[in-house]
Amino acid sequence: MKVVKFGGSSVASGEQFRKVANIIERDSQRKIVIVSAPGKRYNDDVKTTDLLITLAESVTTDGYDQEIFNAIIKRYEEIVRDLSLHTELIDEVRMSLEDAIDRYRHQQARLLDVLKSSGENNNAKLMAAYLASLGYEVSYVSPQEAGMMVTDEPGNAQILPESYELLAKLKERSGILVIPGFFGYSHEGHIVTFPRGGSDITGSIVAAGVDADEYENFTDVDSIYCVNPLMVNNPCELKELTYREMRELAYSGFSVFHDEALQPVVEKGIPVCVKNTNRPEAPGTCIVAERKLNGQPVIGIASDNGFCSLNVSKYLMNRELGFGRRLLAILEDEGISYEHTPSGIDNMSVIIRCERFMNGKEERIMQRIRTELEVDQIHIERDLAMIMVVGEGMNRAVGIAAKATKALAEAGVNLKMINQGSSEVSMMFGVEVNDVHKAVNCLYKAYF
Amino acid sequence: MKVVKFGGSSVASGEQFRKVANIIERDSQRKIVIVSAPGKRYNDDVKTTDLLITLAESVTTDGYDQEIFNAIIKRYEEIVRDLSLHTELIDEVRMSLEDAIDRYRHQQARLLDVLKSSGENNNAKLMAAYLASLGYEVSYVSPQEAGMMVTDEPGNAQILPESYELLAKLKERSGILVIPGFFGYSHEGHIVTFPRGGSDITGSIVAAGVDADEYENFTDVDSIYCVNPLMVNNPCELKELTYREMRELAYSGFSVFHDEALQPVVEKGIPVCVKNTNRPEAPGTCIVAERKLNGQPVIGIASDNGFCSLNVSKYLMNRELGFGRRLLAILEDEGISYEHTPSGIDNMSVIIRCERFMNGKEERIMQRIRTELEVDQIHIERDLAMIMVVGEGMNRAVGIAAKATKALAEAGVNLKMINQGSSEVSMMFGVEVNDVHKAVNCLYKAYF
Structure with missing residues (x-):
């Protein structure tokens, strides 16, 4: 079984949703799908998460920034229309945001967490609806239902050890499971978001919990390069590297994901494969516990x-x-x-x-x-x-x-x-x- | 003014005493002479200090090892006879040892310190007598008289800061001053020896105390080499190096003296010159605070x-x-x-x-x-x-x-x-x- 995580740009539009469906179609091992919030569609685009943060900051006793609110709804609306999904889904997104604002108007930290998490949460619901519309057996699974239990520290959730046993039960479920990244639930029942690298953390924890054969991390680059492409023209691509090598390379900041997030899979020795949603046929880069040395000592x-x-x-x-x-x-x-x-x-x-x-x-x-x-x-x-x-x-x-x-x-x-x-x-x-x-x-x- | 320290092999015999006198003769700046105990005359020889330690260990309620005692006396006797000094000097050495044993028979640590220090102390008295016999204005100065005040920790004396002010007064005295190395006096009036590198420590402290222009360290090698001569054949000799370079080289253990001992002169920036008693015309090696770089970065x-x-x-x-x-x-x-x-x-x-x-x-x-x-x-x-x-x-x-x-x-x-x-x-x-x-x-x- 593979746990497959799609980053923000991979789920930014209806067109990207279609690519995701194709990727899932191609490999029946891809059973658990972790979804980010809609990211950038083009260079100057604004990520939905950033819109949600601005919205949270605009909330007062009387109201909120309606323009930002509408911009957020529009992101989901475009996806829903493009994929010919039920427009009820848009109403649900709108209501979820309004409910959150009403409920947490006077608790800034909670409001921020709930609004931020809604980016992933609503997108996961859309993804589940889309896959269902294509005829897949599919369920949206909330982090609470999945067993993603975390500490009650807004914006800085830490996974609780008991989660792994709960998550292991996901293996028994049939069909494709779509889980939103970036947040978990505290014992007090609150939504709490992870720190930086949020969706990577969710994917890594779920992969470790279900003891996946592979954790696939879909993003918008073909592979990890041997050197920062901003420094050297057309550097060679890496097919395989070890966790240790990845950690050293990540030091430079040109890594495509957050190395701290990988700790759960590193501990279990689960391979992490970085792939390109826009070019899924490219081999990508696999990060593994051990690799065969090819006589080239420097990678x-x-x-x-x-x-x-x-x-x-x-x-x-x-x-x-x-x-x-x-x-x-x-x-x-x-x-x-x-x-x-x-x-x-x-x-x-x-x-x-x-x-x-x-x-x-x-x-x-x-x-x-x-x-x-x-x-x-x-x-x-x-x-x-x-x-x-x-x-x-x-x-x-x-x-x-x-x-x-x-x-x-x-x-x-x-x-x-x-x-x-x-x-x-x-x-x-x-x-x-x-x-x-x-x-x-x-x-x-x-x-x- | 120069403070000149002679190591054990430099004052091991009458012949060596003559070389020391010649060295003092040659440079009127050599006003303060620090003397070690008689060291080895040949490879298998035993240092007087080692004989004294064995003697101290042999002391019981009733007696001590007479053979070792005689061997010690013989070292001084040979020097006295070779240099035609008063034989009374030998009796004084004998009495000083017997007195020490009688007095400290029941205080092992004190006995050891007093006997060990006698190696340097008696040799300094002989050196003063010899230089006087050559017509020099010369005084033996005991560490107590000189103001070498130390902590009362047998075998591990640490200099007390007040000593430096006392030692500075040595500058006002005329003639050559001969001071035994290796020990000082505690406030309680006890003789206490320094740890490893004892005579080097005395020389360095005195040089700092009188603010000497140079601290000369006479030993039995021509200079410090750029690499251990046991590793490389005929390595080049160093004319000059900085304290920092000396410290790094001393790491290897092929240094000819104890780098820890040099701290007082390093703090004052006094040059330390390592020279050979047996070949005083050789330029030796000077260790200085700063040196001119000669375009050769590695020394x-x-x-x-x-x-x-x-x-x-x-x-x-x-x-x-x-x-x-x-x-x-x-x-x-x-x-x-x-x-x-x-x-x-x-x-x-x-x-x-x-x-x-x-x-x-x-x-x-x-x-x-x-x-x-x-x-x-x-x-x-x-x-x-x-x-x-x-x-x-x-x-x-x-x-x-x-x-x-x-x-x-x-x-x-x-x-x-x-x-x-x-x-x-x-x-x-x-x-x-x-x-x-x-x-x-x-x-x-x-x-x-």
């Missing part, structure tokens, strides 16, 4: 900007038991998470995302480190970028680092940092932000 | 065996605030200091000296990490060696890493780890112990 290059390095030095630092722990404790105390802590004998650097270092925290932290740890020197280096060279088995191949450092040296890139050896699947290079493009391109040429 | 290669790597991995580790700090806190809690903590996105390694990981601690620590941090995987990799490539300014030179990784790849060395960028003066490579010799040699060829 991808990721990069990310916006790092800074907090560098401290102190004579005899390495003889001081607890120095590193105390430095990290100061950062934790100030709520700052860090990426890496390369260290020499008398010095230690902490690589931090610059955005975490805002609002005067920087001066206070430096002062605390100076006085509490009595360091000799402390300074911050900014505008750093990290480049990850990724591939299973690269830790056993001789000469990988040589190839990379040679290419970077020939391109005149000043290597600020190298971190290799901790991860079995990646090697990290720190460079100045200005050098990133040059660095990624010369590494791509060296390895591909 | 040395150090290596050290006996490391292991504790590797942990956990999905989404980098999103978990406090993970690294908690891991380090477990190690600290178990009394284990670490060297480095390279990390990837979902993994972290802690490089530890294997010797710190003994006595069943390993299993307990792994179990604690498994349960307290809920990691996915944990394993220990052994038999690792670390190689440091050292040089001021290498962080600004393009291609340094490329040269190293190319050389290592061509030599077929599997690079387990690279850590570059935290230290401005070094780059670290982790290799298997079996590959160290090959690795150091190919790096030496690449850089020198």
